[in-house]
Amino acid sequence: MTQPELLARPAPPAPAPLYRQAFLIRAVEERLLQLFGQGKLFGTVHTCIGQEWTGVAAADALLDGDTVFSNHRCHGHYLAWTDDADGLIAELMGRQTGVCAGRGGSQHLCGRGFFSNGIQGGIVPVAAGLALAHKLAGKGGVSAVFIGDGTLGEGAVYESLNVASRWDLPLLVLLENNRYAQSTPQDQTLAGEIPARAEAFGIEASRTGTENPARLLADVARAANGVRADGRPRFVVIDTYRLMAHSKGDDDRDPAEVAEYRERDPLTRFARDYPAEAGEMAAAAAARIDAAVAKADAAPWTTPNEAEPLPTGPVRWSRTEVAGEERAVARLHAAFRHALAADDRVVLIGEDIEGPYGGAFKVTKNLSAEFPGRVRNTPISEAAIVGVGNGLALGGYLPVCEIMFGDFLGLAFDQLLNHAAKFRYMYGGKVNTPLVVRTPMGGRRGYGPTHSQSIEKHFLGIPDTRVLALHARFDPAEVYARLFATIDRPTLVVENKLLYGAKVTHAAPAGFVYEHTDEPFPTTRLRPGADPDVTVLCYGGMLPEAEAAAAALFDEHEVAAEVICPTQLYPFDPRPLLESVGRTGRLVIAEEGPGFAAFGAEAAAVVAERAGRPVRVRRVSPPEAPIPACGPLEKTWLPGAAHIVGGVLEVTADGR
């Protein structure tokens, strides 16, 4: 090409460096498709070919210190924000040098305040939570989040828009409208207008597109600056088109339609108008990519997840004196009051937790007045509550999310399972998620099938999480104090409904003593004053029943039962249990929720594998049926002391 020709053409519609970025993105995506074909990638690849300018525009509009959340189609967003082609390619090739140490793969990238997750919509409340963190920090940060038009089917999006608007959060939602939800055309699944959704929440919405990069850059910048200026959310609809399949082998679109969009694609047009520049940009990108692939090829595979080593060695027991005889609800209140006063990072959110109501079980009574802005009422949006908690945790805060009834946790399950529990691992250990979710569980109050359940079994065994169950024989305030001091992962705390009114005391029945292991979240043992004949394993709300059973077993049947009651259900440290069954050879496991695939099943399996001697096991749990509301029926449905006694008599039937 010659100089005069170049001068004769119109100026490119956007700055050249941004075109270079866009070409790099496209070249990386195309190379990833090749690598996939060569078997060098795993799973699948969602390319953004045709949509490159959304990421470029966002990166251009946002500042250092802002945060960017993205979805399954995140490569372009990430590259535009970080320019880290090496890290991205190595990540997709599963190498230790990947941006997330090769653990996250295509959909899970993290760097420079960038977080992506492949779950549709679930990242939006997390972005809102980080917006709240920006707001609390007061440094003018903005939290941007990419969603697609297909994501509009997810309820979490609307919970988040509501919260962001009501709380004035600096949240910038960038919706890439490529008109297909994977393979489903928009007109089959989307009702109403897209901007109207945001406007319904009082959020300023605007519409732009990728066909005109200059206009796109200006529109996105205006929205981002607006968020930064008034701290209110903005919603930008970016019309765009994906030129390749959603993933691999799932493109049923009319080839003529795709061809038409390829003609209108800004990079196609740029290459046509500026072939030399485009050629140079493509060549430079190819060279970077070649180098990146070569480096990644030479790098080692990612390592397996470092399984958390459970404590080993003998169990050390101590007796613990509880000061005073307060109700557990007072101890919990004291714990949160102390934590709020001692650590500015602690934030409490949940339904009805502000004064004067102070939470359904009054744990947060008066705290909202004492710590304004840090004890917040939320809408009835469990996914958003935990999602916002996740965002706060990523933003360096210590969020405590109260779920009014444990039964409602189902609404927030995705936030625990696919977000909180995954961040640390899939982001290559760059973050942890110090999220506390606390909730009352359990029956004996007649609240019925959806308010009286003990559903913690569904939350057990999610790697990188912790599940605690409180009881009144070890100070719940101490548990929370230790939790705030050491928290390194999402932690679900189960508070049995009967616990709140119970007096916190270490007092044991005559002839028995309470002891605790020296773990941060100890196992409690009710030790009989004679060699134990049988071990009773329980947790949380079953401890009072097990205690009564132990007393009755001795009085009526001369059986000395040792009760083992872990505070930490997961990860489960089986040493105290194994130590006990090693002496008794008999185990009865009591649970308040139905026993199939529950904690007791796991404990029984551990005993079978590791006890080192045959152990007779019985499980005591309610029928595999919903919990009734009717008081007398509930009483017979729930296992109590008498059931435990019955179980013990079965395993001790052949004498001692």
Added chain:
Amino acid sequence: MAADTPVVVPHESVNDETVKLLRWLVADGQRVSAGEDVAEVEGSKATFNVPSPRPGVVRLLARVGDEVAVGAALCVVSATDAAPQANGQAHAPPPPPPVRPAAPPPVVESRPVAAQPVLAGPGTQRFSKAALELVQQHRLDPELFRGAALVRARDVLARVAPAAPAHRQPDPPPVAVPEPEPARPAGGVPGPANGPFDEVPLSRQKQTENRYLRQGGAHVIPSQVTILVPTAGLRDALAEDPAGLSATALIVFEVGRLLRRYPDLNAFYTSRTSCRYREVNVGFAVAGEYGLKVPVVRGADTKSAGKVAEDVRELLAAYAGNTLLPEHLSGGTFTVSDLSGEGVFALNPLIVRGQAAILGVGAEVRHGGGATFSLTLSFDHQLADGLQASRFLSDLAARLRHHESTLRRPAAVPTCSRCGRTVREVRRLNGHLLQTVDEAGGVVRVCTSCAAGF
């Protein structure tokens, strides 16, 4: 006048069985209107105010800080103004509202423990039901198991078997344990000496007696009730009884029968339990040449008065011959201490180990218009109370008096030695029966009619 209306703790939260009284919003004796809040209380979920259901004057029943059961009365409201003064004791004005202290940081204190045994401190020991029954059956002192947190039947049997004398299968005697004797300072002056003294070692007999009494006292909360029983001469009547029932035998017999109706006096106390003996074996204290001993009439509730009298006679004879065997002295479930022969007015007998009560019998005291004797019951207040004890004594007194009236021969009705009229007939004739002496100095009675006739 309308009755007092209680102001009860409402059922505010399903979680609470009690609430804590935080403060009074009214003073004792204050007039309140209907719906006016009288108290602030704290449940697990909330603090809330309790209103008065009606107008009137309040009388406070609980104190600030009390845990009051849901449904229980915090105070009463009465229509009358005078009511609060009626009980004479004006309550102090309500204290200023308690300032809620800043919630303290969580405080717990841990101390490591080795795998040491669980030691039983006060109130922390547990007997299985079977163990308790055995302890009761063998009349063992629960103290034997001090230090064991959990006591099973086999633990009790282990204590029983080696100590059981071969010649008594069914009822091994109580097992003695070394008593905690106050330590004697080495080489120093023993005890609370107030001047020069001579040391005379106690006889073994006295030492044993002391040990039993000390053990008996260690676990009881002693209490005492004494009644005075009017009598027209029970002992005289008994002395004239052809059946030869002695006073001691009669008391043993009646006590035996009565204890069936007072099982908690034929029992012992241990760990929140009344261990009621199945047999009634009444011991009676004998003190004489061979020291204080308490031979036992076994099955006193099942024996006839004559059989009891026979047993008492044999036991007394054995004492006199110093041939009492251990089995004569063991297994008592109740004891009678009769010091009437010593002219004692009343006594304070000490409860014997493994028993709930002991009866003390005082001497007949004559005074103007008749005679009385005292009956004293020392009892373990953990098992009985003063009312029960006094009813037991009253029942016993009634039975003894019944004996007195049946044993006594029909009283000789005074008659005139001349005309044979009875004193009543003489009085009907407006005469009198005079008492005089005959030549031999014997008492003779003669009516005024016959006397006038001479």
